[in-house]
Amino acid sequence: MEQILNVLAEALGDGVRVDEFARMRYGRDAWARSELSGFVGDSGPLPMAIVFPADTARMARAVRICRDAGVRMVPRGAGSGLSGGVLADARSIVLATDRLVGMRACDPLDRVASFGAGTLGSDAEAAVAERGFSLPHRPLAMGRSSVGGWVATRSSGVLSTGYGNIEDLVVGLEAVLPDGTVFRSRPTPRASTGPDLRQLLIGSEGTLGIVTEVSVSLRSPPEQSLRRAYHFEHFAAGVDALRAVMEPGWRPHLVRLLDARESRRRFRDTCPSGRCALLLLHEGPAPRAEVEAAAVHRLALAHGGQPLPAEFVDAWFELEEPWRGRRQLHEEGLVADTIELAAGWSRLVRLHEAVGAALQTEPSFLSASAEIAHAYPSGASLSVSFLASPERSSEMLEVHDRCWALVMRATRDVGACIAHHQGIGRARRDWLPNELGPGGVRMLRSIKRVLDPDDLMNPGVLIPTG
Numbered sequence: 001m002e003q004i005l006n007v008l009a010e011a012l013g014d015g016v017r018v019d020e021f022a023r024m025r026y027g028r029d030a031w032a033r034s035e036l037s038g039f040v041g042d043s044g045p046l047p048m049a050i051v052f053p054a055d056t057a058r059m060a061r062a063v064r065i066c067r068d069a070g071v072r073m074v075p076r077g078a079g080s081g082l083s084g085g086v087l088a089d090a091r092s093i094v095l096a097t098d099r100l101v102g103m104r105a106c107d108p109l110d111r112v113a114s115f116g117a118g119t120l121g122s123d124a125e126a127a128v129a130e131r132g133f134s135l136p137h138r139p140l141a142m143g144r145s146s147v148g149g150w151v152a153t154r155s156s157g158v159l160s161t162g163y164g165n166i167e168d169l170v171v172g173l174e175a176v177l178p179d180g181t182v183f184r185s186r187p188t189p190r191a192s193t194g195p196d197l198r199q200l201l202i203g204s205e206g207t208l209g210i211v212t213e214v215s216v217s218l219r220s221p222p223e224q225s226l227r228r229a230y231h232f233e234h235f236a237a238g239v240d241a242l243r244a245v246m247e248p249g250w251r252p253h254l255v256r257l258l259d260a261r262e263s264r265r266r267f268r269d270t271c272p273s274g275r276c277a278l279l280l281l282h283e284g285p286a287p288r289a290e291v292e293a294a295a296v297h298r299l300a301l302a303h304g305g306q307p308l309p310a311e312f313v314d315a316w317f318e319l320e321e322p323w324r325g326r327r328q329l330h331e332e333g334l335v336a337d338t339i340e341l342a343a344g345w346s347r348l349v350r351l352h353e354a355v356g357a358a359l360q361t362e363p364s365f366l367s368a369s370a371e372i373a374h375a376y377p378s379g380a381s382l383s384v385s386f387l388a389s390p391e392r393s394s395e396m397l398e399v400h401d402r403c404w405a406l407v408m409r410a411t412r413d414v415g416a417c418i419a420h421h422q423g424i425g426r427a428r429r430d431w432l433p434n435e436l437g438p439g440g441v442r443m444l445r446s447i448k449r450v451l452d453p454d455d456l457m458n459p460g461v462l463i464p465t466g
Contacts, residue, residue, distance in 0.1 A: 083425030117148025162253030
């Protein structure tokens with residue numbers, strides 16, 4: 001251990017930290033289970049060291065040093081991941097992207113900007129705003145997530161229904177592969193040059209390489225932003241209305257359909273009791289936004305929707321991220337988490353019902369709520385939040401795991417997708433065979449074996465065990 005730390009220090013200078021504070025902070029992400037483990041006193045061992053390369057060349061050098069020594073590497077961005085993609089043990093060195101920051105280039109004609117992978121989303125947005133542009137990718141954790149992390153976890157932003165997800169916005173990537181080779185793709189809106197290797201890295205969660213730079217497509221600030229809100233008698237009616245909006249090609253940039261419990265939780269007494277709220281944002285050139293808002297308004301009313309004040313959308317934007325305050329819940333003896341799923345329109349209502357019914361079989365179950373957060377012509381996401389109250393704090397981890405298993409099993413049985421965004425990490429890893437099938441798992445393992453034959457790059461993440 002001491003030998004490799006000396007080699008890394010010689011190569012990177014002050015870019016190596018071994019103090020306990022850094023190892024505790026950087027050794028995990030924001031996964032609820034990791035937070036629970038720390039709360040109940042079972043946080044596990046710490047990584048050997050945290051390495052902060054200042055550029056891609058130094059990142060590649062650090063990877064080669066770790067590879068030659070047979071040491072495990074755990075890539076880490078801003079640490080906002082919620083699926084256990086970062087959980088370093090005593091045999092690991094964390095490779096952090098904190099110093100790979102800033103806008104590297106901005107082409108106003110191509111409307112493309114390039115950022116170091118460690119750049120926070122809020123800093124990236126501020127940089128392009130100075131040049132009269134807007135970053136169309138807006139995760140809830142905009143100020144706590146990094147551009148490279150968006151790519152690694154195949155992120156979705158709150159405006160994805162209109163602008164697309166991160167895979168739709170990336171036009172170029174740079175990454176350090178597990179053998180220390182640097183991969184660079186040519187920034188281009190599309191290419192027919194064989195399989196798109198950018199897409200191989202998008203969603204790879206640090207198992208196939210470390211993203212060091214990202215080039216993304218920009219937009220002009222919208223000329224018009226129109227907020228609209230409605231409420232429906234029940235969730236199925238809201239789903240029908242939203243499907244009617246998406247099928248002919250309308251694309252509200254923000255889509256949020258909250259079930260009755262989530263509507264109550266978010267808006268208290270301001271939303272009619274037992275009703276489901278649908279929140280929409282239409283933006284872009286004024287004529288386009290106005291035509292779309294008018295058409296969607298007619299569809300919402302035709303499917304039983306009743307208007308709510310537009311301020312409901314403003315209130316939603318002002319709400320805190322849903323995982324904030326989990327520490328307080330833990331101190332109150334409660335277990336809470338949110339799971340992102342996806343399904344076609346034909347399965348969405350069934351998925352909502354099945355997941356709710358499954359969670360109610362957990363003895364310590366308290367409540368569950370759900371919302372559709374991203375919509376497509378063929379279906380939508382479903383974000384499910386649950387709350388449980390174990391009798392003893394020593395049972396909190398077990399209850400968390402049981403609730404996750406119940407949701408995963410119900411999703412599988414309905415034939416829906418176990419992850420819309422937030423990635424696979426460790427939380428969903430062993431459920432992935434149900435998603436990909438034997439052939440898909442074999443393909444994924446084969447790619448990993450070729451690029452990382454010694455399984456040194458973020459082992460235990462994404463790739464199913466066994």
